[in-house]
Amino acid sequence: MKEFTYQKAADVPGAVALLGADPDARFLAGGTNLVDLMKSGVERPARLVDVRELPLDRIETTADDGLRIGATVTNSDLAAHPEVRRRYPVLTQAVLAGASGQLRNMATVGGNLLQRTRCAYFTDLTKPCNKRDPGSGCPAIRGEHHNHAVLGASSHCVAVHPSDMAVALAALDGVVHYETADGPGEVPIGWLYLPVAETPHRETALPPGALITHLTLPPSPVAAHSRYRKVRERASYAFAIGSIAAALDVRDGVVHDARVAFGAVASRPWRARAAERILIGAQAVTETFGAAADAEMAAARPLAHNAYKVTLMRNLTVAVLGELAEEAGR
Amino acid sequence: MALPTSSVITLHINGEKFTLPVDHRTTLLDALRERLDLTGTKKGCDQGQCGACTVLVDGRRTVACLQFAVAAEGREVTTIEGVADGERLHPVQQAFLDLDGYQCGYCTPGQICSAIGALQEHAAGWPSAATDDLRPESGPPPLTAEEIRERMSGNLCRCAAYASIVDAVAQAAGTRAIQPAGTQADSEEQAA
Ligand SMILES: Cc1cc2nc3c(=O)[nH]c(=O)nc-3n(C[C@H](O)[C@H](O)[C@H](O)COP(=O)(O)OP(=O)(O)OC[C@H]3O[C@@H](n4cnc5c(N)ncnc54)[C@H](O)[C@@H]3O)c2cc1C
Ligand code: SF4
Ligand code: FES
Ligand code: FES
Numbered sequence: 001m002k003e004f005t006y007q008k009a010a011d012v013p014g015a016v017a018l019l020g021a022d023p024d025a026r027f028l029a030g031g032t033n034l035v036d037l038m039k040s041g042v043e044r045p046a047r048l049v050d051v052r053e054l055p056l057d058r059i060e061t062t063a064d065d066g067l068r069i070g071a072t073v074t075n076s077d078l079a080a081h082p083e084v085r086r087r088y089p090v091l092t093q094a095v096l097a098g099a100s101g102q103l104r105n106m107a108t109v110g111g112n113l114l115q116r117t118r119c120a121y122f123t124d125l126t127k128p129c130n131k132r133d134p135g136s137g138c139p140a141i142r143g144e145h146h147n148h149a150v151l152g153a154s155s156h157c158v159a160v161h162p163s164d165m166a167v168a169l170a171a172l173d174g175v176v177h178y179e180t181a182d183g184p185g186e187v188p189i190g191w192l193y194l195p196v197a198e199t200p201h202r203e204t205a206l207p208p209g210a211l212i213t214h215l216t217l218p219p220s221p222v223a224a225h226s227r228y229r230k231v232r233e234r235a236s237y238a239f240a241i242g243s244i245a246a247a248l249d250v251r252d253g254v255v256h257d258a259r260v261a262f263g264a265v266a267s268r269p270w271r272a273r274a275a276e277r278i279l280i281g282a283q284a285v286t287e288t289f290g291a292a293a294d295a296e297m298a299a300a301r302p303l304a305h306n307a308y309k310v311t312l313m314r315n316l317t318v319a320v321l322g323e324l325a326e327e328a329g330r
Numbered sequence: 331m332a333l334p335t336s337s338v339i340t341l342h343i344n345g346e347k348f349t350l351p352v353d354h355r356t357t358l359l360d361a362l363r364e365r366l367d368l369t370g371t372k373k374g375c376d377q378g379q380c381g382a383c384t385v386l387v388d389g390r391r392t393v394a395c396l397q398f399a400v401a402a403e404g405r406e407v408t409t410i411e412g413v414a415d416g417e418r419l420h421p422v423q424q425a426f427l428d429l430d431g432y433q434c435g436y437c438t439p440g441q442i443c444s445a446i447g448a449l450q451e452h453a454a455g456w457p458s459a460a461t462d463d464l465r466p467e468s469g470p471p472p473l474t475a476e477e478i479r480e481r482m483s484g485n486l487c488r489c490a491a492y493a494s495i496v497d498a499v500a501q502a503a504g505t506r507a508i509q510p511a512g513t514q515a516d517s518e519e520q521a522a
Contacts, residue, residue, distance in 0.1 A: 002352055005335055032396050039377070079456070100381065102384055105392050236483035237483040307352050
């Protein structure tokens with residue numbers, strides 16, 4: 001690991017000023033991803049600015065009855081928060097589906113959003129990787145890619161974003177708020193992650209040096225009836241191979257409103273808008289749910305070893321929407 | 331202005347203060363084991379994947395391998411060496427002994443620290459991925475074997491002593507939680 005300086009930021013302007021425009025400086029939050037990547041040599045910062053003691057650790061109801069979630073709120077505190085459990089259960093379930101109790105106690109909201117891919121080539125410095133070393137190639141396309149993207153990938157990178165939390169936030173229309181030396185800004189979660197295209201090393205729309213300060217969730221009546229389901233290769237403590245965040249409002253047997261997002265299928269949490277268009281206004285029956293999944297997965301371009309994800313996402317969609325519809329009918 | 335890449339820090343561990351110079355690259359785990367001779371905390375994977383290095387920081391369970399010692403300054407760290415009350419073992423330690431919650435014992439300090447944290451989280455009403463009813467007013471879910479397995483999934487055991495680990499955690503929880511509400515023992519716990 002490269003030597004680095006360490007400074008603790010006391011307030012938001014101080015944190016932004018300490019980081020400055022230095023490409024070799026990083027914010028340190030829970031450290032659960034950054035420290036790991038520094039050990040493997042993927043990240044080689046010369047300066048760390050610790051943001052964990054910033055006063056950004058609160059969850060509050062907003063004036064429009066949405067929720068404002070501070071960037072340093074731990075994943076544990078987010079999942080356990082009464083308002084999140086009551087009004088956005090899909091978010092509690094998504095966070096609890098990730099990592100372990102120890103890691104969730106350390107991990108923060110800001111760090112979770114900006115965690116890097118778990119593609120094994122990305123963390124192996126002996127291998128080429130366009131994301132880590134632009135222009136060096138993507139060995140995953142012809143190599144080990146059973147957990148890589150089937151949607152929205154490019155011939156330059158087929159990695160998936162590993163966050164569970166972000167999938168729920170995509171379904172909930174979350175907005176990311178940040179601070180820069182030039183003032184504050186915001187970006188909806190749907191625009192936070194850039195399309196892969198030819199620049200997989202450029203991951204987010206955040207300006208350089210931006211500090212994520214908080215998220216906002218708009219009020220969402222449909223979210224009260226929502227669910228996250230994750231499929232992984234062991235029962236717990238593993239990344240998703242496919243996941244879904246869904247919310248459904250069924251009235252008199254008809255889908256009145258719906259939100260669907262998929263995880264572990266793309267370089268970003270995948271808001272399933274084509275599926276939602278089929279769902280809204282249709283009968284809340286298995287055939288509709290299958291058609292919705294098919295509409296979304298029509299754009300899938302699987303690789304040699306990950307076509308199973310197309311079937312997996314269909315089955316997950318039918319199962320989870322079916323459960324939500326059945327509960328609504330009770 | 332050249333900033334230093336090492337610092338003299340003061341760590342608060344098991345109620346004691348330790349002042350030492352550290353290279354910023356030193357993890358809390360390496361500081362405990364290599365610098366302070368607190369070798370109860372184990373190194374398994376060094377990547378956050380096994381839980382062997384679990385310690386409590388400000389009362390919450392964390393992995394010591396993914397935090398820098400310099401960032402732990404000012405926080406209250408509790409390691410396996412600090413969980414007993416003098417000669418009296420912590421109820422979780424006693425339960426692991428009573429029920430053979432280990433084979434080789436390498437993962438055990440991490441399992442015990444993790445279980446202590448997990449039982450506090452459960453008592454505080456935190457749900458887990460195994461909890462069906464998320465409504466806050468429902469309080470802590472019944473501590474079933476499934477709940478224990480999920481809450482303890484961050485601790486791997488190479489010897490696969492899982493069955494007795496689950497039993498030990500359940501027993502330890504019983505000494506505190508299975509008492510009917512409002513009994514003498516219960517209110518003493520709450521006062522303590
Ligand atoms: C063994 C293991 C298993 C895991 N399993 C899962 C899983 O199943 N599902 C899942 O979703 N995640 C999983 N994770 C990932 C975990 O959720 C992330 O590592 C964690 O959320 C990152 O948060 P952090 O606060 O520790 O971030 P850090 O590691 O501190 O930071 C990560 C990145 O975000 C930047 N950053 C942090 N905060 C800010 C901010 N406020 N503004 C701007 N930039 C910021 C940092 O500079 C860094 O680049 C796992 C991790 C491990 C080690
Ligand atoms: S999929 Fe992306 S991250 Fe993985 S090797 Fe290819 S370029 Fe790198
Ligand atoms: S050594 Fe820290 S989790 Fe394995
Ligand atoms: S008892 Fe041997 S690793 Fe758990």
